[in-house]
Amino acid sequence: MLVLILPGPPVLAGWLGETRDMMGTEVSVFLWSEDPQVGEQALAAVFDEAARIDRLMSTYKDDSEISRINRLAANTPVQVGEELSQLIQRSLDISILTLGAFDITYDSVGQHYDFRSRRRPDSMTVESERGNIDYRFVELDKAAGTIAFAQQGVRINLGGIAKGYVVERGVDILRRHGVENAIVTAGGDSRLLGDRRGRPWMVGIRDPRNDGQVAISVPLVDEAISTSGDYERYFDEDGIRYHHIIQPRTGQPASGVQSATVIGPDAVITDALSTSVFVMGVKDGLTLIATLPDYDSIVIDSESRVYYSDGLQQPTAEDFD
Numbered sequence: 001m002l003v004l005i006l007p008g009p010p011v012l013a014g015w016l017g018e019t020r021d022m023m024g025t026e027v028s029v030f031l032w033s034e035d036p037q038v039g040e041q042a043l044a045a046v047f048d049e050a051a052r053i054d055r056l057m058s059t060y061k062d063d064s065e066i067s068r069i070n071r072l073a074a075n076t077p078v079q080v081g082e083e084l085s086q087l088i089q090r091s092l093d094i095s096i097l098t099l100g101a102f103d104i105t106y107d108s109v110g111q112h113y114d115f116r117s118r119r120r121p122d123s124m125t126v127e128s129e130r131g132n133i134d135y136r137f138v139e140l141d142k143a144a145g146t147i148a149f150a151q152q153g154v155r156i157n158l159g160g161i162a163k164g165y166v167v168e169r170g171v172d173i174l175r176r177h178g179v180e181n182a183i184v185t186a187g188g189d190s191r192l193l194g195d196r197r198g199r200p201w202m203v204g205i206r207d208p209r210n211d212g213q214v215a216i217s218v219p220l221v222d223e224a225i226s227t228s229g230d231y232e233r234y235f236d237e238d239g240i241r242y243h244h245i246i247q248p249r250t251g252q253p254a255s256g257v258q259s260a261t262v263i264g265p266d267a268v269i270t271d272a273l274s275t276s277v278f279v280m281g282v283k284d285g286l287t288l289i290a291t292l293p294d295y296d297s298i299v300i301d302s303e304s305r306v307y308y309s310d311g312l313q314q315p316t317a318e319d320f321d
Contacts, residue, residue, distance in 0.1 A: 012036065018043050023054045023163065023186060031174060031182035032197060042177035046170040046184060053169065056084060057162050059107065059155075069147055070107075070155045077139075077146035088140060088147065090268060091161055095135035098276040098288060103248040107157035108132035110246050115233040120242050129153065130251035159244075164226055164271025167191035171267075188227040188274070191267040195221040206231070208258035208300055216298060216306065224267035228274040229259035245278050254279045256302050263312075264295035273297070282307050 016039040017030035029046050033039025058064045065084055072078045080088070091104045109129045112121035121129070132153040139148045158165075163186040170184035171191045182193040183201060192201050200221050204214035208231050218225065230253070234243035247254040260278040262270040273295060277285030282299050289297040289309045296311040 016040065016043060018047070020047055022047070022050055023058070023166065024060070025163070025187035027166065027184075027186045029170065029174075029182065029184050031179050031193075033179060038177060039179070042174050042179055045173050045177065049169050049173055050166050050186065053162065053166050056081075057087075057158050059111075059157050059159075066156065066158065073147055074149040074152045074154055077141065077144065077148040079145055080140075080147045082145075085140060085142070085145070085147070087158060087161065087165060087268075088138065088156070089142075091158065091272065092135055092138060092140070094161075094269070094272045094276065098273075098280065100135065100248055101279040102160060102272050102276040103133060103135045104156040104158060104160065105133045105135055105137060105154055106160075106246040106248055107155040108153055109251040110157060110159075110244065111155055113242070113244065115235055115242075115244065118235045118237070120237075126251040133246075133248045133251060160228075160275040161268060161272045163187050163189040164191075164224070164267040164269070168224070168267040188229065188232065189224070189267055189271050190226075191224045192220055192222055205259070205261050205298060205300075209304065215300065218261075218263065218298075220263065223263055223265060224270045225261065225263045226267065226270035226274040227259055227261040228278045230278075231258070245275060247279055254281075256281045257285075258300045258302060258304065260285060260300075261298040262289070262295055263297070264292075270295070286310075 013034040015032055019026050019028035027050050029043050031039060056064060057066050059067055069078050094102045109126055112125055137150040137154045166186045167184040167189050168191055171193045174182050174193055180194045181197055184191050200219035202217050203220055203225050205216040205227055207213040207215040208229050228245055230241055230243040234241055243253045245254050257278050260274050262273040264270045277297055282301050285299060286297060286309050289295055297309040299307045
């Protein structure tokens with residue numbers, strides 16, 4: 001007896017995408033899939049991972065691991081999971097590399113800002129809390145699997161590195177699902193997987209002073225790109241822009257730069273370096289990038305002038321052909 005197997009409806013390859021409000025920003029995934037069902041499963045897996053990381057690392061969730069650390073670590077060593085421990089260690093390593101321009105203890109001051117309510121700390125609060133900003137106050141004991149803070153008042157926040165971690169993890173998940181062409185974005189951080197089916201991805205760097213406008217477009221393949229800007233969370237008061245990127249040395253919002261973009265192979269590093277370059281300013285920031293052969297930077301200063309690291313050239317019309 002023969003069994004006749006009839007073909008089902010054709011599976012149509014194509015682009016799939018979705019955007020969700022998560023982590024205080026938008027997380028989006030755009031991918032090519034030969035099988036729409038497999039593609040949808042891959043999309044869902046990336047968003048599930050982003051939600052898991054947010055539950056682990058959000059300072060806005062009282063039951064997150066990082067909130068537990070902030071409550072207890074100044075009083076006693078706190079057990080910390082391996083994943084969070086590794087990311088904190090990477091943050092401390094970048095603090096050393098940037099001479100403290102990147103510092104996850106910025107939240108000692110940062111916690112006093114509420115940008116939706118236009119609330120900022122007064123000068124006395126900044127001066128008091130500024131003494132708690134120092135990455136060297138964070139003590140990781142890898143052998144014991146614990147973290148402790150050297151003094152009361154210290155708080156950590158991985159906001160300057162967590163979104164890069166999310167998009168890097170997202171691309172890892174897509175690879176495991178067989179996806180070869182995709183872009184995962186969380187706020188100002190994007191990780192590109194492959195190219196856009198034979199053409200480079202064109203990634204736009206926002207014009208810091210014109211919402212919805214692109215200042216520069218960069219052609220990229222299989223890279224990460226992160227932008228830190230003073231337009232993400234901010235309010236203006238008496239001619240001063242108060243924003244979320246804190247200069248650790250002063251406890252005040254960093255000045256002199258409107259946005260800093262870093263391009264490289266690892267979104268965790270580009271995320272942290274974009275914050276660092278913003279804090280360091282054009283000269284010192286680009287000097288740092290010049291020491292890192294796999295990374296490049298584009299900086300827009302407070303006068304809207306654009307600066308490129310040595311490894312980049314200003315795009316020409318040919319790049320867009």
